[in-house]
Amino acid sequence: MKIGLYFGSFNPIHTGHLIIANYIAYNTDLDKVWLVVSPQNPLKPSSSLLNEHHRFHLAELAVQGEPRLRASNIEFSLPRPSYTIDTLTYLAEKFPTQEFTVIMGSDSFQNIRRWKNYEQLIKHYPIYVYKRPGHEVTETFGANVQVLEAPMLDISSTHIRQWIQQGKSIRYLVPDNVVAYIAENNYYK
Template sequence: MKIGLYFGSFNPIHIGHLIIANHVANNTTLDQVWFVISPQNPLKNEISLLNEHHRKHLIDLSIEGEKKLRTSNVEFKLPKPSYTIDTMAYLSEKYAQHAFSIIMGSDSFSNIKRWKNFEMLLKNFEIYIYERPGFKVQVTHGARLTILTAPLLEISSTHIRELIQLKKSIKFLVPDIVKEEIERHQYYS
């Protein structure tokens, strides 16, 4: 089975994340797209990070019933901070019957040289890149890249958290079920 791993904090999951995952699932030869929740991204500040189990639950609610979309808590069990190369090596060994690839935006790809053992990632794994405005993809180090033009929305989790802090509506930015769960548990308040 060909599985694309869509890494992120998903703090919280929003419509933009879901559109990208669904677009990749529908427009590539991948059998499934897994949301890999990063408990701690080494390149991001974790001050406003909701507990990883709560973030996973919000994604699970968002994709319920979708056959090609899954969540993965693999990084919850691995040493922190999470490094993509370590996660890819772990999954490739544990699930040798699957072929894993990485899904990322061209903005993230522009920083790939800052990633731990990025040369091994580029050499050993196919990467699906959805283009973001202002971040042209530079093919490098013989990487196996598939460039996608996915529908993008200018929505950020940071903005959603700010709206919650200001007690403003997040309707239409996140699935209704996620909005209800955030309000019920007062996440990010």
């Protein structure tokens, strides 16, 4: 089975994330896409992060009923901060019969040489890169790269958090069950 790993803070998960994950799940050779909720991104400040278990639960709600998508909390049990190469090494040991592919935006891919042991990552794992405006893929750094034209929505988790704090509606930006759960639990207030 071929599994695509779409890493993110998902703080909170939104329709833009889901469109990309679903597009990749149904328009590539992957059987499933796991949305891997990162407890802490080494390249981002963690102060604005909602508790990882809450973010994971929101991701689970968001993919409910979609057979090819799955929320994953695999990084919660690994050392912090979590580095993609360490997670991949762990997954390869835990699921030796699965093939893993990394999914990332072209903006992240441009920074791949800043990642821990990136040489090992690009040598052993295919990377599916979805294009983001203003970030063309001009260099592959020797990686096995497939560039995808996934539909893009200009939505950011940062704006969603700001809108919640301002008392604005976030309907249509995140799935309805996620909107309801965020409101019930006063997240991001």
